[in-house]
Amino acid sequence: MASSIPHDLFFRGLHEHRMIASIKEPKHIETALSLSGQLSGVFLLTGHIGVLKGYVDVFKEHGLPVFLHLEKIGGLNTDIYGLEYLAKVIKPAGIISTKTSVVKTAKKMGLITIQRFFLVDTEGLDNIAKSLNQIEPDVIEIMPARIPEVIGMVKSFTSLPVITGGLLFDEDQARACLRSGAAAISSSKPELWKRSYVYEEKPKLRKFI
Numbered sequence: 001m002a003s004s005i006p007h008d009l010f011f012r013g014l015h016e017h018r019m020i021a022s023i024k025e026p027k028h029i030e031t032a033l034s035l036s037g038q039l040s041g042v043f044l045l046t047g048h049i050g051v052l053k054g055y056v057d058v059f060k061e062h063g064l065p066v067f068l069h070l071e072k073i074g075g076l077n078t079d080i081y082g083l084e085y086l087a088k089v090i091k092p093a094g095i096i097s098t099k100t101s102v103v104k105t106a107k108k109m110g111l112i113t114i115q116r117f118f119l120v121d122t123e124g125l126d127n128i129a130k131s132l133n134q135i136e137p138d139v140i141e142i143m144p145a146r147i148p149e150v151i152g153m154v155k156s157f158t159s160l161p162v163i164t165g166g167l168l169f170d171e172d173q174a175r176a177c178l179r180s181g182a183a184a185i186s187s188s189k190p191e192l193w194k195r196s197y198v199y200e201e202k203p204k205l206r207k208f209i
Helices: 005-016 026-034 052-061 080-090 100-108 122-134 149-155 171-179
Strands: 019-023 041-044 066-069 094-097 112-118 139-143 162-165 184-187
Touching (some): 005 041, 019 026, 041 052, 052 080, 080 100, 094 100, 122 139, 139 149, 171 184
Parallel strands (some): 019 184, 041 066, 066 094, 112 139, 139 162, 162 184
16 A cells, blocks of 8 residues: 555645646656755656656655656556556556546555546536546546636536646746646646746645545
């Protein structure tokens, strides 16, 4: 079972910093580490099973909760055995997945679960509601972020924290999402990681124990 300590660290950081570094290239790891004091955590979308533990360990040493996007990591099986290995050996704070079945299994392993949804039409909103009826992740991530008014629609049927990312090009766009009710922004652009978002109006986060 994963430790409960990362849960507290992540949700506190989510409230305090409201920016998550989404890392798609290894060259951005050093930048994220240098900004550890102003990031809520890291979404890792690069690497393979051979380097994964090293990446996770170095982020944990800098106090950054790490979430692995399971569909982006090479060589990692997402069945019950792969997720058990992940929880017991790699030990990230949690996982990101678009698959409800993976989220359900990862929750049983004690990992923080973030379910990612892509919104391309109104059917996407229905899919979120249906998915949440089957299994409730700890956090929802909706993409792309360039439709901030949809954040309010999602929050109308769930009290879960909502993260948003994708197609964000500047600071004003990120702030618009936060003002619309997003708990935090995920971005792969280091220039956005360096900004402070703490003075934006903060939505009330669900309490986690």
